[in-house]
Amino acid sequence: MYGWRGKIGLLVPSLNTTMEHDFHRMAPDGVSVQVTRVPTEAEGTIEALEEMGRSARECAKLLAPARPQVVVFGCTSASFVNGAEWTANLERQVAEVAGCPVISTAKAMTAALKHVGARRVAVLTPYVDATNQRLRTYLESAGLEVADLHGLSILDMYSHADISSEELEKAALGLDTSEADAVFIACTQLKSVDILARVEAKLGIPVISAVQSSLWAALNELGNFSVPGFGSLLAPQKAA
Numbered sequence: 460m461y462g463w464r465g466k467i468g469l470l471v472p473s474l475n476t477t478m479e480h481d482f483h484r485m486a487p488d489g490v491s492v493q494v495t496r497v498p499t500e501a502e503g504t505i506e507a508l509e510e511m512g513r514s515a516r517e518c519a520k521l522l523a524p525a526r527p528q529v530v531v532f533g534c535t536s537a538s539f540v541n542g543a544e545w546t547a548n549l550e551r552q553v554a555e556v557a558g559c560p561v562i563s564t565a566k567a568m569t570a571a572l573k574h575v576g577a578r579r580v581a582v583l584t585p586y587v588d589a590t591n592q593r594l595r596t597y598l599e600s601a602g603l604e605v606a607d608l609h610g611l612s613i614l615d616m617y618s619h620a621d622i623s624s625e626e627l628e629k630a631a632l633g634l635d636t637s638e639a640d641a642v643f644i645a646c647t648q649l650k651s652v653d654i655l656a657r658v659e660a661k662l663g664i665p666v667i668s669a670v671q672s673s674l675w676a677a678l679n680e681l682g683n684f685s686v687p688g689f690g691s692l693l694a695p696q697k698a699a
Contacts, residue, residue, distance in 0.1 A: 464489030465681035467674075468527030468557060470515055471534070471647065472499040476620050478533045478647040481670045485652065485693075487684050493525040503536060503616045505589060511537040512549050519556040529680040530557045531564070533647045535669045536590050538563035539597040546597075560680050564647055564669050567676035569601040571692055575665040577641035581607040581634040583627070584645040585619045588612070594645060607635040619648035628654040636662055644668040655690030665691050 464487070471478050473496040482492045497518045500507040515532055522530060532538055532553060538546050546565045554561040572580055580603050584591055591610040598605055609630065613619060627649060631642060641664055644651045651668040658666045667690070675692050678684040685695040 462489070462491035465529075466490070466525065466527045467492045467677045467681070468522045468525060468530035468559070469494045470497050470518055470522065470530065470532045470553070472497055472511060472537070472616065474499060474501060474617055475533070475648050477650055478670050478673075481652050482674060485671075485674055485686050485689055487678070487686060490678070490681065490684070493522060493527055495519070495522040497534070499537075499616070501617055502614050503586065503590065504614070505540060505593075508534075508537040508540040508590070512540065512545070515549060516552045516556055519553045523557050527557065528559055529677045530554070530559060530561045531567070531673050531677050532561060533564055533670075533673055535564045535568065535645045535647055536586065536594070538565035539568075540590075540593055542597060543600055562673070562676045562680070564673045565597060567672040568643060568645075568667070568669065569598070569603065571667045571672035571675055572603060572641055572643060575641055575667065575692060577603065577665065579604040579606040579639050580641050580643050581605075581636045581639040582643045582645060583609055583631050583634060585611045585613045585622065585649060586645065587614050606639040609634055616648060619646055620650065622649060624650050624654050627651050628658060631658045631666065632661060636664060640664055642666040647673065652689050656688065659691055667692055
């Protein structure tokens with residue numbers, strides 16, 4: 460039976476072609492994923508990101524009848540764009556409609572980084588400078604030092620999905636991690652989940668992505684789950 464161990468609701472930007480696919484293939488047996496899309500524009504301007512956040516509450520009305528146990532608002536930039544108070548208010552408003560806990564990707568990001576013991580993080584994004592600066596501010600306000608941040612300066616959000624995993628791996632390995640104790644790869648439109656374990660093996664530090672941390676946070680609401688093959692954050696824990 461679908462969803463016998465739990466149901467995750469997922470709100471994704473309407474043009475996102477990556478996160479839904481990755482959630483479905485990463486979800487453990489017995490965990491189902493129900494998806495609703497949130498309108499957005501192709502260009503990820505600050506104004507477009509803000510509007511996406513404002514639209515999430517109405518879109519959650521389409522998701523609530525599926526009776527998820529937890530809902531993920533799956534857009535990194537739209538959930539950090541105006542800081543922690545904006546993020547908390549977004550989650551609160553969607554939860555009022557969904558009738559269950561709501562986790563934004565921004566909240567999942569910081570929770571995952573702290574879970575792996577990160578204090579200094581190297582960050583890879585597809586974003587332009589204005590969005591990168593807001594991400595840096597968000598991370599720093601959460602008590603995380605940004606040791607390096609490299610943005611690919613791509614405003615068109617359709618194009619984020621066109622970046623190959625090989626290109627992402629090369630860019631992640633090009634970060635300055637000499638002072639970092641974790642890497643974060645932003646954006647739920649990037650095809651990053653398949654490179655996490657490889658980059659971790661090469662760098663010797665945890666590598667967290669937007670999609671991976673969002674699923675991890677949702678699974679934490681449902682119970683004790685692990686998902687091998689997608690980085691140490693989701694990997695089965697070794698016995699002491």
